[in-house]
Amino acid sequence: MGNVIGIGASPKRKEDQRFLTGRGNYVSDIKRPGMTAGVFVRSPHGHAILRGIDKAAALTAPGVIAVLTGEDVAADKLGSLPCGWGISDAKGVPMKEPPFPMLAQGKVRFVGDMVAFVIAETPEQANAAAELLTVDYEVLPSVVGVLEAVRPGAPQLFDDVPNNICCDWELGDKAAVETAFRKAAHVAKLSLVNNRLIGNPMEPRAAIAEYEPGTDRFTLWTTSQFPHVVRFLMGALVLNIPQHKLRVVAPDVGGGFGVKQFHYGEEAVITWAAKRVMRPIKWVASRSEGYVSDRHGRDHVTEAELALDETGKFLAFRVNTLANMGGYLSTFGPNIPTNLYGPLLGGVYMTPAIYCNVKVVFTNTVPVDAYRGAGRPEATFVLERMVDVAASEMGIDRVEIRRRNMIPKEAYPYQTPVLVQYDSGDPMGCLDGALVAADVKSFGIRKAASASKGKFRGLGYSTYVEACGLAPSRFAGRLGARGGLYESATVRVHPTGQVTVMIGTHNHGQGHETTFAQIVSEKLGVSFEDVDIVFGDTDRVQFGMGTYGSRSLVVGGAALSKATDKVVAKGRKIAAHLLEAAEVDIQFEAGQFSVAGTDRMKTFEEIAGAAYVPHNYPLEVLEPGLEEQAYYDPINFTYPGGCHIAEVEVDPETGTVTLVNYTAVDDVGTVINPMIVEGQLHGGIVQGVGQALFENAVYDEGSGQLLSGSLMDYCMPRADHMPMMKVSTHSTLCTHTPMGVKGCGEVGTIGSPAAVINAVVDALSHLGVTHVDMPATPNRIWRLLQNASLPVAAE
Amino acid sequence: MQISFTLNGRPTTVDVEPATLVAELLREQLNLTGTHIGCDTSQCGACVVHLNGLPVKSCTLLAPALDGAALLTIEGLQGAPGSNEMHPMQESFREHHGLQCGFCTPGMLMTAVALAAEKPNLTEADVRHGLEGNICRCTGYQNIVVSVMAGAAAMNAAKGE
Numbered sequence: 001m002g003n004v005i006g007i008g009a010s011p012k013r014k015e016d017q018r019f020l021t022g023r024g025n026y027v028s029d030i031k032r033p034g035m036t037a038g039v040f041v042r043s044p045h046g047h048a049i050l051r052g053i054d055k056a057a058a059l060t061a062p063g064v065i066a067v068l069t070g071e072d073v074a075a076d077k078l079g080s081l082p083c084g085w086g087i088s089d090a091k092g093v094p095m096k097e098p099p100f101p102m103l104a105q106g107k108v109r110f111v112g113d114m115v116a117f118v119i120a121e122t123p124e125q126a127n128a129a130a131e132l133l134t135v136d137y138e139v140l141p142s143v144v145g146v147l148e149a150v151r152p153g154a155p156q157l158f159d160d161v162p163n164n165i166c167c168d169w170e171l172g173d174k175a176a177v178e179t180a181f182r183k184a185a186h187v188a189k190l191s192l193v194n195n196r197l198i199g200n201p202m203e204p205r206a207a208i209a210e211y212e213p214g215t216d217r218f219t220l221w222t223t224s225q226f227p228h229v230v231r232f233l234m235g236a237l238v239l240n241i242p243q244h245k246l247r248v249v250a251p252d253v254g255g256g257f258g259v260k261q262f263h264y265g266e267e268a269v270i271t272w273a274a275k276r277v278m279r280p281i282k283w284v285a286s287r288s289e290g291y292v293s294d295r296h297g298r299d300h301v302t303e304a305e306l307a308l309d310e311t312g313k314f315l316a317f318r319v320n321t322l323a324n325m326g327g328y329l330s331t332f333g334p335n336i337p338t339n340l341y342g343p344l345l346g347g348v349y350m351t352p353a354i355y356c357n358v359k360v361v362f363t364n365t366v367p368v369d370a371y372r373g374a375g376r377p378e379a380t381f382v383l384e385r386m387v388d389v390a391a392s393e394m395g396i397d398r399v400e401i402r403r404r405n406m407i408p409k410e411a412y413p414y415q416t417p418v419l420v421q422y423d424s425g426d427p428m429g430c431l432d433g434a435l436v437a438a439d440v441k442s443f444g445i446r447k448a449a450s451a452s453k454g455k456f457r458g459l460g461y462s463t464y465v466e467a468c469g470l471a472p473s474r475f476a477g478r479l480g481a482r483g484g485l486y487e488s489a490t491v492r493v494h495p496t497g498q499v500t501v502m503i504g505t506h507n508h509g510q511g512h513e514t515t516f517a518q519i520v521s522e523k524l525g526v527s528f529e530d531v532d533i534v535f536g537d538t539d540r541v542q543f544g545m546g547t548y549g550s551r552s553l554v555v556g557g558a559a560l561s562k563a564t565d566k567v568v569a570k571g572r573k574i575a576a577h578l579l580e581a582a583e584v585d586i587q588f589e590a591g592q593f594s595v596a597g598t599d600r601m602k603t604f605e606e607i608a609g610a611a612y613v614p615h616n617y618p619l620e621v622l623e624p625g626l627e628e629q630a631y632y633d634p635i636n637f638t639y640p641g642g643c644h645i646a647e648v649e650v651d652p653e654t655g656t657v658t659l660v661n662y663t664a665v666d667d668v669g670t671v672i673n674p675m676i677v678e679g680q681l682h683g684g685i686v687q688g689v690g691q692a693l694f695e696n697a698v699y700d701e702g703s704g705q706l707l708s709g710s711l712m713d714y715c716m717p718r719a720d721h722m723p724m725m726k727v728s729t730h731s732t733l734c735t736h737t738p739m740g741v742k743g744c745g746e747v748g749t750i751g752s753p754a755a756v757i758n759a760v761v762d763a764l765s766h767l768g769v770t771h772v773d774m775p776a777t778p779n780r781i782w783r784l785l786q787n788a789s790l791p792v793a794a795e
Numbered sequence: 796m797q798i799s800f801t802l803n804g805r806p807t808t809v810d811v812e813p814a815t816l817v818a819e820l821l822r823e824q825l826n827l828t829g830t831h832i833g834c835d836t837s838q839c840g841a842c843v844v845h846l847n848g849l850p851v852k853s854c855t856l857l858a859p860a861l862d863g864a865a866l867l868t869i870e871g872l873q874g875a876p877g878s879n880e881m882h883p884m885q886e887s888f889r890e891h892h893g894l895q896c897g898f899c900t901p902g903m904l905m906t907a908v909a910l911a912a913e914k915p916n917l918t919e920a921d922v923r924h925g926l927e928g929n930i931c932r933c934t935g936y937q938n939i940v941v942s943v944m945a946g947a948a949a950m951n952a953a954k955g956e
Contacts, residue, residue, distance in 0.1 A: 508896050
C-alpha cells in the first residue's frame with residue numbers, strides 16, 4: 001500500500017503547481033486556429049424601446065465578419081433564456097415569466113442588456129465596428145429600486161406584469177403569527193436594506209465557441225460553474241442543439257461565487273454565431289462589462305417584527321421583503337429570495353411561528369441571482385439584527401437572549417415552522433467556543449482602551465444556521481425546481497491501480513482535486529498521488545449539476561463515496577475468485593483484500609490488474625474492468641452554522657469603521673481537509689465583511705445608470721482592511737450524508753454581515769443608534785454621528 | 796515597431812503595434828498567459844510583472860517602454876537558475892494555502908517577491924499595505940499574508956547561505 005492521505009489530513013493542494021507557475025488554463029488563455037473576436041454591443045439606457053439597428057456602416061468596417069441582432073435571433077426561432085425555478089404565490093398562481101431573449105427584442109430593460117454581437121478578425125476591429133452600429137432607442141424612464149418599482153404609476157417593464165411584481169410569495173402560518181403577536185409582551189420592529197452586491201470573481205467571464213462542420217459538433221469553452229447544466233439549458237431549450245452534438249468545457253475558472261452558475265445569453269449567442277460564421281469566436285469581458293452583465297446579488301428591502309414574551313422568548317417572527325430581480329429572470333433568480341430565504345428565518349432559535357412574504361420585483365437593473373450564500377445571508381442578517389434590537393429594547397444581554405431561545409443540542413433533529421428540519425447541530429457549543437476564542441471577557445478593557453484614544457469599540461454576534469448541499473430533488477421539486485439537484489461520480493481504476501475520477505461538480509478554487517483525492521485515497525487505500533480528479537468537460541464527465549450552494553463535497557463527495565463503495569464491492573468478488581474463498585469472507589482494509597482469519601490476500605493493484613487482464617477471472621458472473629459510477633440525491637439539506645463575533649473600532653472624527661478582531665467557530669460537519677476548510681472560511685468571512693463595510697452596487701433612479709460600474713467605484717476588500725481572523729470548527733456530524741459532511745463554502749459569507757453590523761451598532765449604541773444599514777462606510781457613519789442626539793465624544 | 800528586451804533572462808525581439816499593452820503582448824503575441832487581466836482600471840494587480848526588477852502593472856504599460864529593459868513574468872519566476880525548483884515565494888504560497896482559484900496568484904507572487912526584495916524584515920502591516928494593489932476574492936488575504944511573510948523569510952535565508 002502506498003501513501004494514503006485520507007480524511008482529516010491537510011496535504012498541499014494538487015492544483016497549486018499549475019497556478020503558481022502561471023500554467024493554469026483559463027478560457028481567456030485558449031486560442032483556436034482561425035479564431036475571430038466577438039464584442040457585445042450593450043444598451044447604454046436602463047429602459048428604452050428598441051426602434052431599429054442600422055448595421056450598414058459596421059458591416060463595411062475593416063475586418064468585420066458579421067453583425068447579429070435580436071432580429072436574427074427571432075428569424076432563427078431560437079428559445080428564450082430559461083429560468084430553472086418556477087415559484088408560485090399563496091394561491092398557487094405561477095410567477096410572471098416574461099421571455100428573456102439572448103439579444104434584446106423590442107425593448108431593452110437594463111444598462112448592459114445586449115442588443116448586438118459584432119464578429120471581426122481582431123478584438124480591436126470588433127470594438128471599432130461596434131462603435132459604428134447605429135441603434136435607435138426611444139428612451140423611457142427607468143425604475144431601479146424595489147420600493148419605487150411597486151408604486152402606482154411606476155415605469156412598467158413588461159406590459160403583462162402589473163406593478164412589476166413577478167410573484168407575491170409567502171411562507172408560514174400567517175394566522176398563528178398574528179395570534180402570537182396579539183399575546184406578545186413586547187414587539188420589536190426593524191426596517192432594513194440588504195445592499196446590492198456584485199460578485200467580482202477575479203477572472204472576468206469569457207467564452208469561445210467553435211463549430212466543426214465535419215462532425216456537426218459544437219464546442220463551447222466557458223467560465224462556468226456548471227458546464228453540464230449549460231449544455232442542457234442552452235442545447236435543449238435555447239439553441240435546439242442535440243446534447244450529443246454539444247460539448248461544453250469549463251477549464252480552470254478563476255472564481256465563481258455564483259456569478260458563473262447561470263446560463264448567460266453570451267454563451268448562447270457565441271455558440272449560435274460560431275456556426276453562422278463557420279469560425280471559432282472568442283469573447284472576453286472586461287471588468288466594467290462584467291459590472292453591467294454579471295448577475296448581481298442581494299438587494300432586499302425588509303420590514304421585520306419579532307414578538308416576545310416578558311422573559312425574552314421569541315413567540316413569532318414576521319418578515320415582509322421586497323426583492324429585486326432586475327430586468328429579467330435569471331437561471332435561479334426567483335428561487336433565491338424565496339426558497340433560500342424564508343426557510344432560514346427560524347435560525348438557531350425555537351421560534352414557534354414564522355410568516356414571511358416576499359414580493360419579487362422587476363426593475364431596470366442587471367438580473368439578480370445567487371451570490372455566495374444566496375438568500376441565506378439575507379435571512380441571517382434580518383434575524384440576527386432583529387435579535388439584537390429586541391435584546392436592546394427589552395434590556396436583556398445579547399448573548400443571554402440568544403441562549404434563552406436557542407435550540408439545545410439534544411433537541412435535534414429539529415423541525416422548524418418554515419419547512420426545513422435540521423438534522424444536527426450545537427449552536428450553544430459554537431457560541432460558548434466563540435466567547436472564549438474571542439476573549440469576550442476582556443472586551444471591557446479593550447473598549448476602555450479605545451475610548452481613551454477617542455474611539456468607540458463595539459462587539460457583535462451572529463449565531464446562525466444555513467441550508468447547504470443543494471439539494472434534495474424531491475423537496476426542491478415541490479418548491480418549484482425544474483431540474484434534479486443530484487450529483488454523479490465515476491471512479492475509473494486503471495489496470496495498474498491508479499485512479500481517475502470523473503465528477504460533475506466544478507473546481508474553481510475550492511480544492512476539489514485535493515479533497516476528492518483524499519476521499520478516494522482513504523476509501524480505496526491507494527496513494528494520494530495516484531488519484532486524479534477530472535471535471536468541467538461534458539465530453540469527459542458523464543453528467544453533473546456543478547458547483548454552487550456548498551454542494552460539491554456534500555452531494556458530489558457523497559456520489560464519489562458511493563462509487564468507491566461499488567468499486568470495493570466488485571473488487572471483493574474478484575478477490576473471492578482469485579483467493580478461492582466465499583465473497584462474504586473477503587475483507588477490504590487499507591488497500592488489501594484478504595480472506596478473514598487467514599494471511600491470504602491480494603492488493604488493490606492485483607485486483608485491478610486481474611480485472612483488466614481476466615485470464616483468471618469469474619467471466620461467467622462478472623464483467624471485466626474496474627470502473628463504477630454513482631449518482632447521489634440527498635434526502636435533506638445539510639445545516640452548517642456557528643457563531644461569529646466581530647469587534648470593531650469606530651473613529652468618530654472620520655466615521656471609519658475598522659474591523660479589529662474577528663472570531664468564527666463553525667459547525668461544518670466532518671472536515672476532510674482542515675487547511676482547505678479554513679481557507680474557505682477566511683474567504684467567505686471577508687466577502688461578508690465586504691458587504692457589511694464596503695461593497696454597494698448603486699443605480700441612479702430615473703436613468704438606470706450603474707454608478708458603481710468599475711473597480712474604481714465599487715469598493716472591494718483589500719489585504720489591509722482585515723485583521724488576522726481566528727477561525728475554528730466545532731463539528732456535529734450530519735446524520736444523512738455518507739461522511740457526515742455539511743459543506744463550508746458559504747458559511748463565512750452568511751454569518752459575517754450581521755456580526756459586523758451588530759458590532760458597529762454596539763459601538764454607537766450610547767449615541768442612541770439602533771441600526772446601521774450596509775455598507776457601513778465612513779460617509780454613512782459620519783452622517784449618522786452628525787445627526788446623533790448625543791454629543792460626539794468618547795465616553 | 797521593433798523592440799528588443801530581455802524576457803525571463805532571454806534576449807527577445809518582437810514587432811509590436813505601438814499601442815499594444817505589455818499584458819497583451821505577453822498573452823497574445825508571446826503566448827505567456829500566466830500574466831492575467833482581471834480589470835480595466837489598474838486596480839486588481841493580476842497582471843503584475845517585474846520591469847527592471849520593480850513590480851509594475853503590465854495592463855498599464857505600453858510595449859515600447861520595454862525596449863532595452865529586463866522583464867520578468869510569472870513564467871520566469873523560479874528557484875535556483877536552471878533548476879526545476881519553484882521560487883521560495885511560490886513554495887510558501889503552496890505550503891500556506893495562499894491561493895484558491897489561482898487567477899490573482901501570478902500577480903500576487905510578483906508583488907510579493909518585489910516586496911520581500913525591497914524590505915528584509917516585513918511586518919504583517921507592511922505586507923497588508925504592500926498588497927493593497929492586488930485584489931484576491933477567494934482567500935480573504937489571511938493565508939496570502941502568512942505566505943508572503945514566510946516566503947520573504949525563506950528568500951532572506953537563501954540569500955544568507
